[in-house]
Amino acid sequence: MSGGHHEENAEEKILLGDMEVLKSDLLTLNMGPQHPATHGVLRVEIKTDSEIVVEAIPHIGYLHRCFEKHAENLDYRGVIPFVDRMDYLGAMNMEWGYALTIEKMLGTEVPKRAEYIRILVAELQRIASHLLFFGTYAIDLGAFTPFLYAFQDREQILRIFEELSGARLLYNYIWIGGVWNDINDSQLARVKTFCDEFELNLKKYHDLVGHNKIFIGRTANVGILTPEQCYDYGATGPVLRGSGVKWDLRRKKPYGLYEKFDFDVPVGTGVKGTVGDCWDRYEVRVLEMFESIKIIRQVLEGIEEGPVMGKVPKIIKVPAGEIYLKTECPRGELGYHLISDGGKTPYRLKIKSSCFTHVSMLPEMAPGQMVADLVATIGSIDIVLGEVDR
Amino acid sequence: MHNQIASTLNSKVPGANAQALIATIGDSSVLVEAGKILDVCKILKSEGFNVLQVITGTDYADRIEVTYSLADFTSNREVLIKVKLSRGDGNGNNKETLPKLDSVSSLWRAAHFQERETYDMIGVNFIGNPDLRRILCPDDWTGYPLRKDYVVQEKYLDMVVNPAHKVNTEDHMFGKKLKEQIGDPKKVSASWKDSSGGNADEEAKDGE
Numbered sequence: 001m002s003g004g005h006h007e008e009n010a011e012e013k014i015l016l017g018d019m020e021v022l023k024s025d026l027l028t029l030n031m032g033p034q035h036p037a038t039h040g041v042l043r044v045e046i047k048t049d050s051e052i053v054v055e056a057i058p059h060i061g062y063l064h065r066c067f068e069k070h071a072e073n074l075d076y077r078g079v080i081p082f083v084d085r086m087d088y089l090g091a092m093n094m095e096w097g098y099a100l101t102i103e104k105m106l107g108t109e110v111p112k113r114a115e116y117i118r119i120l121v122a123e124l125q126r127i128a129s130h131l132l133f134f135g136t137y138a139i140d141l142g143a144f145t146p147f148l149y150a151f152q153d154r155e156q157i158l159r160i161f162e163e164l165s166g167a168r169l170l171y172n173y174i175w176i177g178g179v180w181n182d183i184n185d186s187q188l189a190r191v192k193t194f195c196d197e198f199e200l201n202l203k204k205y206h207d208l209v210g211h212n213k214i215f216i217g218r219t220a221n222v223g224i225l226t227p228e229q230c231y232d233y234g235a236t237g238p239v240l241r242g243s244g245v246k247w248d249l250r251r252k253k254p255y256g257l258y259e260k261f262d263f264d265v266p267v268g269t270g271v272k273g274t275v276g277d278c279w280d281r282y283e284v285r286v287l288e289m290f291e292s293i294k295i296i297r298q299v300l301e302g303i304e305e306g307p308v309m310g311k312v313p314k315i316i317k318v319p320a321g322e323i324y325l326k327t328e329c330p331r332g333e334l335g336y337h338l339i340s341d342g343g344k345t346p347y348r349l350k351i352k353s354s355c356f357t358h359v360s361m362l363p364e365m366a367p368g369q370m371v372a373d374l375v376a377t378i379g380s381i382d383i384v385l386g387e388v389d390r
Numbered sequence: 391m392h393n394q395i396a397s398t399l400n401s402k403v404p405g406a407n408a409q410a411l412i413a414t415i416g417d418s419s420v421l422v423e424a425g426k427i428l429d430v431c432k433i434l435k436s437e438g439f440n441v442l443q444v445i446t447g448t449d450y451a452d453r454i455e456v457t458y459s460l461a462d463f464t465s466n467r468e469v470l471i472k473v474k475l476s477r478g479d480g481n482g483n484n485k486e487t488l489p490k491l492d493s494v495s496s497l498w499r500a501a502h503f504q505e506r507e508t509y510d511m512i513g514v515n516f517i518g519n520p521d522l523r524r525i526l527c528p529d530d531w532t533g534y535p536l537r538k539d540y541v542v543q544e545k546y547l548d549m550v551v552n553p554a555h556k557v558n559t560e561d562h563m564f565g566k567k568l569k570e571q572i573g574d575p576k577k578v579s580a581s582w583k584d585s586s587g588g589n590a591d592e593e594a595k596d597g598e
Contacts, residue, residue: 060525060526061524061525061526061527061528064526064527066511066526066535066536068511068536069535069536104416105415105416107415231440231441231463232498232499232500233498233499233500234441234442234443234498234500245463247463252466253466319415320415321413321414321415321416321417322413322416322417322419322457322470323416323417324417324443324444324459324468324470326443333443335443335444335459337444337446337457337459338416339446339448347448348446348448348449348536350444350446352443352444352459356503356507357500357503359503360499360500360502360503364499389526390526
């Protein structure tokens with residue numbers, strides 16, 4: 001705060017008719033670490049000129065647990081519950097990426113049924129994660145109702161997961177070599193019913209929120225990112241696709257059985273404003289949910305009988321070497337850089353988190369925005385602080 | 391592909407000393423001279439590698455390795471570039487005693503945060519990074535946690551780190567007792583770290 005002295009001077013100058021004095025001092029504001037719109041413990045130090053953000057500096061690390069150090073002291077199977085706790089809204093996808101990394105180094109073959117189950121849970125998780133984005137983003141922008149709708153459907157998914165793995169958020173379900181537990185027919189039938197109901201619901205939700213005049217006013221032409229900026233910062237996932245780049249690892253570097261599946265990769269087109277604005281990122285996520293339903297339907301058709309666990313040694317020793325493997329998670333690409341010395345524990349496991357990258361884009365996106373638009377921008381990149389800080 | 395990249399780098403950057411490390415398991419990489427990393431990255435960026443995905447620092451007994459994972463999102467290629475550094479002195483909180491490396495944040499802005507993380511966790515001083523501060527640990531933290539010889543400081547701002555009354559010793563003891571009772575760790579779960587109670591032959595067979 002500038003204090004009284006400055007204001008007196010200002011008054012004097014206004015009397016003199018000097019327009020320069022209308023330029024006031026910058027005000028430093030702390031948004032967070034406890035702030036409802038930061039979705040966790042993110043602190044953004046913003047310098048404002050009245051309502052306009054001049055500079056935004058993100059401060060992270062409040063949730064830092066150093067899983068990379070933990071991993072160096074655990075055996076390969078023991079790391080899985082830890083990777084769950086990074087992006088706790090996309091735990092299945094986190095596990096799958098890790099399991100794939102180890103399997104690729106070991107050369108393990110995963111049974112067909114396990115592959116189908118993995119795609120099923122990963123896509124359900126993607127829907128659950130995007131639904132949470134959908135609900136909380138509407139709350140950020142002042143609408144409360146969509147949140148309740150979104151959580152009704154998300155609850156259905158969490159119940160299926162609870163029955164499948166025994167946990168609602170942190171599953172430890174996808175293991176190295178397969179999955180922990182088989183899925184039964186009644187659960188598959190429930191997934192089918194969910195898909196049918198949810199597809200209709202989602203259309204309603206999208207009409208309710210996406211085409212709402214106030215929502216469009218708050219998000220269109222706000223927080224625009226060009227593809228060049230995205231490449232420069234290394235943005236991935238819905239943020240990159242929102243800028244109109246058709247880049248999805250499920251298509252570009254297919255893993256699992258994704259090659260066989262028929263689905264589209266939605267990209268931002270700038271219908272309501274400019275390509276790469278908040279509305280485009282919102283729309284990409286909603287359209288992705290429709291694609292996920294499509295994939296789940298194909299899984300339900302194609303799933304085969306058989307074992308769900310491949311042949312994995314009881315004590316896993318990954319041969320010496322290194323690998324960088326990335327998978328498409330709800331929030332973007334998640335990369336595991338594993339360096340092994342041939343022992344029972346990873347020598348080094350570096351985790352590349354997409355949320356970490358997206359937070360680093362705030363100083364680029366914020367300047368020139370209104371403070372309220374900054375809230376819309378932070379919401380639209382959909383970060384989970386557990387993954388940012390690891 | 392790696393051999394080709396290495397020869398391109400050798401011809402375009404004098405003294406880069408690029409060497410393709412071809413791996414049979416996992417990913418291959420290209421090792422270059424640490425002092426030339428900025429020039430090497432400039433060439434690679436002009437060759438089409440438009441995205442810097444991640445910078446990984448790894449601590450070995452005699453050296454620190456920094457790995458750059460670069461990707462080309464237009465023609466879908468990836469490459470790992472490695473440099474080797476001396477370890478320097480990573481005990482305090484002094485940037486001057488750390489190994490030095492040129493920053494690549496002028497080429498990809500992604501490097502800014504990635505270098506800050508590598509500095510914070512491994513202790514590498516990136517010369518030319520616009521704002522090289524700790525990012526995940528507090529600014530006044532001492533030591534670099536992902537170094538193998540790192541010891542957690544006992545006190546931070548007069549607060550005891552890991553106070554005994556907050557450590558769940560009961561849980562630790564329960565696990566230890568269970569392990570002693572069962573004898574064979576494999577009977578309980580597949581995720582025991584120690585196999586001391588197990589049958590050595592069986593382990594050897596399973597391990598292969």
